[in-house]
Amino acid sequence: EPEVTQTPSHQVTQMGQEVILRCVPISNHLYFYWYRQILGQKVEFLVSFYNNEISEKSEIFDDQFSVERPDGSNFTLKIRSTKLEDSAMYFCASSEKQNYGYTFGSGTRLTVV
Amino acid sequence: GENVEQHPSTLSVQEGDSAVIKCTYSDSASNYFPWYKQELGKRPQLIIDIRSNVGEKKDQRIAVTLNKTAKHFSLHITETQPEDSAVYFCAAAYYGNNRLAFGKGNQVVVIP
Numbered sequence: 599e600p601e602v603t604q605t606p607s608h609q610v611t612q613m614g615q616e617v618i619l620r621c622v623p624i625s626n627h628l629y630f631y632w633y634r635q636i637l638g639q640k641v642e643f644l645v646s647f648y649n650n651e652i653s654e655k656s657e658i659f660d661d662q663f664s665v666e667r668p669d670g671s672n673f674t675l676k677i678r679s680t681k682l683e684d685s686a687m688y689f690c691a692s693s694e695k696q697n698y699g700y701t702f703g704s705g706t707r708l709t710v711v
Numbered sequence: 712g713e714n715v716e717q718h719p720s721t722l723s724v725q726e727g728d729s730a731v732i733k734c735t736y737s738d739s740a741s742n743y744f745p746w747y748k749q750e751l752g753k754r755p756q757l758i759i760d761i762r763s764n765v766g767e768k769k770d771q772r773i774a775v776t777l778n779k780t781a782k783h784f785s786l787h788i789t790e791t792q793p794e795d796s797a798v799y800f801c802a803a804a805y806y807g808n809n810r811l812a813f814g815k816g817n818q819v820v821v822i823p
Contacts, residue, residue, distance in 0.1 A: 629809070640816060641747075641755060641800060646809035654809040689754065697804050697811065698743060702754040 600624040602703035604690050610709045611680055619675045619706045621690030630673045631691040631700065632665065634658070641689065647673065648696070680710045713738040715803050717814035724791050725822050732817045734801035735783045741803040744784045745811070746775060749798045758799075759786070791821045 603622040611617050623630050632644040645655040645665055652665065664676045673692075677684055690703040714737040724730045736744075745760035761768045761775045761784065768775050772791075777784040788795055798818050802811040 631809075633811075641802075641811075641813040643810040643812070648809070656810065697809050699760070700745070700757060700811070702747075702756070704754045 600701070602690055602692055602701050604688075604703035604706050606706060607704065608707045608709070610711060613682060613710055614679050617677050617680055617708060619677075619688050619690075619708070621673045621675070621703055622671050623673055623690070623692030624694075624701055625671070627692035627694050627701075629653075629693045629696055630665075630667070631693075632675045633689045633691060633702075634686040635689065635705075636686045644675070644688075646697075677708075680708075682710050684708060685710045713741055713803050713805070713812035715801060715812050715814040717801055717817050719817065720815065721818045721820070723820045723822060726791055726793060728791055730786075730788045730791055730795070730819055730821075732786045732799055732801070732819070733783055734785070734803075734814050735781075736803040736812075737782070738803070738805065739779075739782065740805045741812075743804045744775070744777060745802050745804075746773075746786050747800045747802065747813075749800060749816070751797075755800060788819075791819075793821050793823050795819060796821045 605620045630647040635641045645659045646653045662678045687705045689705045691700040716735045742763035747755035748758045749755045772789045774787040798816045800816045801814045804811045
């Protein structure tokens with residue numbers, strides 16, 4: 599079964615540092631998403647991406663965040679200057695159709711110290 | 712925006728019994744309702760979903776029911792097994808937008 603792949607599985611970074619989280623969506627999927635889950639809390643929407651541009655973003659996705667699809671396979675989330683409250687599990691997801699039938703990746707646990 | 716609430720937060724059932732988790736949503740425009748199962752430390756996995764044009768959908772031991780008037784939908788797991796133990800998240804979306812609004816999750820514990 600096709601999978602969404604995320605790297606790294608765990609990243610520890612110092613506050614104020616930049617991090618890039620990487621995702622390889624399923625190859626025939628057209629819609630890409632980033633969600634995050636703070637420990638013990640609900641999964642929260644960050645951003646959706648289609649046709650090489652952001653289609654929707656949440657209030658969490660401020661100027662510190664950016665997404666990119668640098669080539670035909672990778673989809674990245676960059677946090678420019680990490681804060682302690684950015685510590686969370688970040689999930690990438692992709693879907694063939696808009697907002698339907700997501701496949702989530704296994705997540706990157708980001709720890710900001 | 713859409714607000715999704717889940718009840719109860721924790722549910723313990725004896726193996727073989729049924730488990731029911733209920734979610735309510737706020738936006739009457741929402742028309743897509745998936746359920747995800749998340750085992751400890753793993754990714755959320757889609758287990759069943761329903762669109763607003765149907766009232767019920769079944770897949771083996773799992774079913775989802777939708778009441779559009781009351782704006783709630785429920786997950787039903789019959790003949791529960793220990794491997795059903797996980798956190799279950801409901802979500803809601805309007806097909807025209809690009810985000811899922813998740814509930815806070817239910818911890819289901821199946822007691823052997």
